[in-house]
Amino acid sequence: MIKKLTNFCTAMVQAFLPDPFIFALILSAIVFLLGVFTNGETPYQMVLHWGNGFWGFLGFSMQMVLVIIFGNCLATAPVFHKLVKRLALIPKTPKQAVAFVTFAAAIATLIQWGFGLVIGAILAKEVAKTVKKVDYPLLIASAYSTFMLSVLTSSITLKAASNVDELIKITSGTVTDLVPLGATSYHITTLIALLIMLITLPLLNAAMHPNEENTKSIDVNLLKEETVVMERPDKPTVAQRLEYSKIIPVLIFIAGMTFVINHFFILGKSLNIDIMNFILLIFGILLHKTPINYIQAVGNAARNSAGIILQFPFYAGIMGMMTGLNQSGISIAGLISEKMVALSTAHTFPLLSFGSAAIVNMFVPSAGGQWAVQAPVLFPAGHALGVSPALTTMSLCWGDTWTNMIQPFWALPGLGIAKLGVRDIMGYCVMVFLWTGFIILASILMWTYLF
Numbered sequence: 126m127i128k129k130l131t132n133f134c135t136a137m138v139q140a141f142l143p144d145p146f147i148f149a150l151i152l153s154a155i156v157f158l159l160g161v162f163t164n165g166e167t168p169y170q171m172v173l174h175w176g177n178g179f180w181g182f183l184g185f186s187m188q189m190v191l192v193i194i195f196g197n198c199l200a201t202a203p204v205f206h207k208l209v210k211r212l213a214l215i216p217k218t219p220k221q222a223v224a225f226v227t228f229a230a231a232i233a234t235l236i237q238w239g240f241g242l243v244i245g246a247i248l249a250k251e252v253a254k255t256v257k258k259v260d261y262p263l264l265i266a267s268a269y270s271t272f273m274l275s276v277l278t279s280s281i282t283l284k285a286a287s288n289v290d291e292l293i294k295i296t297s298g299t300v301t302d303l304v305p306l307g308a309t310s311y312h313i314t315t316l317i318a319l320l321i322m323l324i325t326l327p328l329l330n331a332a333m334h335p336n337e338e339n340t341k342s343i344d345v346n347l348l349k350e351e352t353v354v355m356e357r358p359d360k361p362t363v364a365q366r367l368e369y370s371k372i373i374p375v376l377i378f379i380a381g382m383t384f385v386i387n388h389f390f391i392l393g394k395s396l397n398i399d400i401m402n403f404i405l406l407i408f409g410i411l412l413h414k415t416p417i418n419y420i421q422a423v424g425n426a427a428r429n430s431a432g433i434i435l436q437f438p439f440y441a442g443i444m445g446m447m448t449g450l451n452q453s454g455i456s457i458a459g460l461i462s463e464k465m466v467a468l469s470t471a472h473t474f475p476l477l478s479f480g481s482a483a484i485v486n487m488f489v490p491s492a493g494g495q496w497a498v499q500a501p502v503l504f505p506a507g508h509a510l511g512v513s514p515a516l517t518t519m520s521l522c523w524g525d526t527w528t529n530m531i532q533p534f535w536a537l538p539g540l541g542i543a544k545l546g547v548r549d550i551m552g553y554c555v556m557v558f559l560w561t562g563f564i565i566l567a568s569i570l571m572w573t574y575l576f
């Protein structure tokens with residue numbers, strides 16, 4: 126049954142899902158038309174919203190590009206490669222391989238979502254080299270499926286818990302106290318949902334492994350990393366002595382680790398995408414042993430970031446159109462939220478908030494962006510209906526996370542590392558989307574009626 130449904134989803138995706146760039150253009154057109162026909166905007170105003178938002182993801186785009194580059198560079202370092210290779214020897218069969226990659230990526234995602242994206246894709250590539258007859262697209266999809274567990278470190282719950290002045294402002298004064306993580310990410314219903322996903326996703330992904338005749342194994346030669354160890358000249362110049370120096374990487378690593386230790390143990394800060402990239406960088410430089418080796422590794426890895434460089438500005442443009450205000454001060458995202466809220470009661474509000482967040486996430490696949498456009502609508506409405514701010518926060522957070530399984534935006538970093546296209550994995554992701562949807566709905570209903 127599972128394989129038949131998986132085959133159907135995969136066939137539909139292969140037939141109808143366009144290249145991610147075309148998908149972004151289609152979403153852009155849909156939002157443009159929504160603005161004109163439902164929000165009273167003129168085409169000229171929508172173009173202005175699009176252009177004003179177009180470069181809004183520059184900083185974020187660079188972060189994601191560095192995730193791909195620094196992750197690849199670390200993976201090609203000889204010492205790290207040996208470690209990952211040993212881990213990849215643990216599973217012996219294709220189904221074991223899929224379950225192992227899923228579980229390992231899930232643990233990494235629970236630590237930090239960006240860490241999970243990198244480690245999952247790197248481990249999946251290595252497992253594909255060592256386990257014969259394993260379906261490579263399913264391995265990568267399995268690693269990405271654990272992004273569902275990213276709610277534990279979502280910026281939505283972090284924002285609700287970190288700055289009371291911003292919270293008061295964005296909720297129009299309806300929420301005056303911080304919403305602690307213990308009441309959202311670590312609420313009993315959230316933890317139960319995450320535990321069920323942690324247990325069942327490896328089993329579901331393993332059950333989806335196709336029969337041998339339908340398995341898409343990848344030639345291991347295509348997965349070989351282009352690592353070049355530059356040989357030191359016999360009579361190096363002063364410049365070449367610096368390029369081939371083994372002391373410089375050590376000094377960079379010592380300085381970097383000093384900063385990392387200060388970040389975690391002196392300042393007490395948590396793991397975020399910037400510090401994760403910083404750690405990947407300094408370890409990559411150290412393990413490649415010389416600056417010139419790392420320069421070569423960066424050059425090879427940068428080729429895999431083309432998708433993000435091209436597509437992220439268009440998603441920023443979509444977000445600009447979604448959040449741009451009409452003459453009445455209403456955005457498309459706000460309109461969607463308001464329409465859902467208008468249908469709500471105290472018991473249905475969490476589910477409808479979840480649904481509105483899931484819809485908006487298709488066009489604004491950024492937790493920070495969703496917080497900015499939906500929090501001003503959802504929190505006052507929830508307050509009026511007597512719904513706790515914590516439940517409103519998690520409904521928004523779950524909706525933001527859920528549709529990532531059918532929205533290729535967050536898959537791009539892993540696909541860049543894996544050298545696959547979105548059509549290769551999205552059929553499997555649809556199955557994860559359906560299964561986790563039941564878990565999330567049960568979690569929200571449990572919270573609504575029992576807590």
